[in-house]
Amino acid sequence: MAADVDVLIVGGGPVGASLACALGQSPLRVALVEPVPPEAEQQPSYDDRPTALAPSSQRVLQALGLWPQLRAEATPIRSVHVSERGGFGFVRLEAAIAGREALGYVVTNRTLGRVLPVQAAAQPNVTVLCPASAEGVTPADEALQVHLQVAGEPRVLRTRLLVAADGAHSPMRAALGIEANVNDYRQVAVVANLTPERDHGGRAFERFTPTGPMAMLPLSGGRCAMIWAVPRDRVENVLALSDQEFLARVQQNFGYRLGRMLQVGRRDTFPLAMITARQFTAHRAVVIGNAAHFLHPVAGQGFNLSLRDVAALAELLHQAGCADSDPGSAQLLQRYVLARQADYRRVSGFTDFLVRIFSNRVPGLVSARNLGLLALDLFPPGKREFLRYAMGRGGPSPRLVLGLPLTGVGQ
Numbered sequence: 001m002a003a004d005v006d007v008l009i010v011g012g013g014p015v016g017a018s019l020a021c022a023l024g025q026s027p028l029r030v031a032l033v034e035p036v037p038p039e040a041e042q043q044p045s046y047d048d049r050p051t052a053l054a055p056s057s058q059r060v061l062q063a064l065g066l067w068p069q070l071r072a073e074a075t076p077i078r079s080v081h082v083s084e085r086g087g088f089g090f091v092r093l094e095a096a097i098a099g100r101e102a103l104g105y106v107v108t109n110r111t112l113g114r115v116l117p118v119q120a121a122a123q124p125n126v127t128v129l130c131p132a133s134a135e136g137v138t139p140a141d142e143a144l145q146v147h148l149q150v151a152g153e154p155r156v157l158r159t160r161l162l163v164a165a166d167g168a169h170s171p172m173r174a175a176l177g178i179e180a181n182v183n184d185y186r187q188v189a190v191v192a193n194l195t196p197e198r199d200h201g202g203r204a205f206e207r208f209t210p211t212g213p214m215a216m217l218p219l220s221g222g223r224c225a226m227i228w229a230v231p232r233d234r235v236e237n238v239l240a241l242s243d244q245e246f247l248a249r250v251q252q253n254f255g256y257r258l259g260r261m262l263q264v265g266r267r268d269t270f271p272l273a274m275i276t277a278r279q280f281t282a283h284r285a286v287v288i289g290n291a292a293h294f295l296h297p298v299a300g301q302g303f304n305l306s307l308r309d310v311a312a313l314a315e316l317l318h319q320a321g322c323a324d325s326d327p328g329s330a331q332l333l334q335r336y337v338l339a340r341q342a343d344y345r346r347v348s349g350f351t352d353f354l355v356r357i358f359s360n361r362v363p364g365l366v367s368a369r370n371l372g373l374l375a376l377d378l379f380p381p382g383k384r385e386f387l388r389y390a391m392g393r394g395g396p397s398p399r400l401v402l403g404l405p406l407t408g409v410g411q
């Protein structure tokens with residue numbers, strides 16, 4: 001029996017929607033399944049949290065034709081200041097050192113939600129099923145049968161490749177029999193928008209505090225987006241503070257580099273862990289995005305890493321579509337894993353290292369990491385290497401990461 005679609009993407013969050021946009025440039029028949037419309041209040045992905053987009057992501061989004069719309073609502077990061085509360089060391093990373101106008105751009109997930117799903121639905125070869133959810137999967141000849149609920153009605157779709165992009169607690173990952181390693185940091189990210197007294201001037205800050213890292217990202221209108229990792233057993237206390245008490249607590253930890261903190265918006269929370277699928281592929285299936293690797297946001301790399309996954313997978317699938325070969329073949333999936341494993345290991349290792357090294361209060365280590373920060377600041381080649389990590393460079397790059405469209409590949 002023929003498959004209904006070539007590629008079925010489960011999950012229309014930023015990663016699943018980006019893949020659908022990228023495959024819009026291919027000859028494949030694609031379906032995207034998402035339970036919650038992007039504009040709905042209960043949508044779990046497209047909320048007010050900020051996402052810092054690395055230049056690699058900017059190039060992917062540019063190649064997909066999405067950047068002009070996103071740029072209109074994005075705030076450039078001109079420099080990053082890294083320091084530790086009570087420590088003497090710091091690092092300043094400036095766009096000029098990297099020879100760039102900006103080190104990256106900050107958008108809110110709500111902005112991503114206004115652009116990515118709309119563009120995905122506009123692709124002639126992409127069918128969006130929403131509200132719809134995937135409930136299970138069974139193997140079939142040269143395909144997988146995916147059991148869906150579409151607007152409350154059961155439906156089965158046969159696909160040659162299933163892409164699970166259904167988030168950190170991925171029901172599809174479980175249905176495929178893929179286990180995940182969970183490293184619980186026992187921290188919760190408290191996210192809020194703040195208005196400081198002084199103009200941020202495009203400066204972003206990463207501040208390591210005794211409770212956990214605090215990032216302050218520049219937003220439009222002089223506001224900043226704060227992401228503060230707080231121990232889980234203290235988060236209720238932090239949420240119970242009045243706005244004035246909360247601002248005072250932030251000030252105590254962040255200091256006065258932006259003057260006084262004047263106003264705070266709604267506080268949202270996100271539990272933090274490192275969740276890694278033990279394998280990224282199964283028979284005719286691949287897991288991507290949060291479903292494959294959920295990272296601590298300390299280095300702001302989760303979506304950036306995932307967009308490079310999307311770029312690599314889309315290129316292989318595009319080639320398969322043009323050559324009329326099987327998009328779910330074991331060879332294609334193996335090539336995908338080989339192409340992505342070094343980047344994944346580098347980024348997840350770096351992120352986990354940052355969380356661990358700055359969570360440790362051993363006195364000798366406190367001085368050592370402050371000396372490390374100072375040395376990095378005084379040593380430009382070290383800074384450039386650090387920037388290569390943060391900006392998503394290194395290793396062979398798929399076309400989209402180079403900013404090139406997929407049309408023309410394999411034809």
Ligand SMILES: Cc1cc2nc3c(=O)[nH]c(=O)nc-3n(C[C@H](O)[C@H](O)[C@H](O)COP(=O)(O)OP(=O)(O)OC[C@H]3O[C@@H](n4cnc5c(N)ncnc54)[C@H](O)[C@@H]3O)c2cc1C
Nearest residue numbers: 011013014015045052134166167289290300301302303304
């Ligand atoms: C506080 C915070 C700050 C962050 N900051 C940054 C940053 O600055 N830079 C960066 O690169 N990354 C950042 N990240 C990471 C980034 O948010 C994630 O990488 C990104 O959201 C992953 O998207 P996703 O589409 O894989 O998963 P999700 O956003 O979790 O989306 C999964 C989707 O699957 C859907 N779904 C669930 N179950 C089903 C089902 N059964 N059937 C169909 N669909 C289903 C859900 O409705 C959802 O829409 C941050 C994360 C946090 C928590």
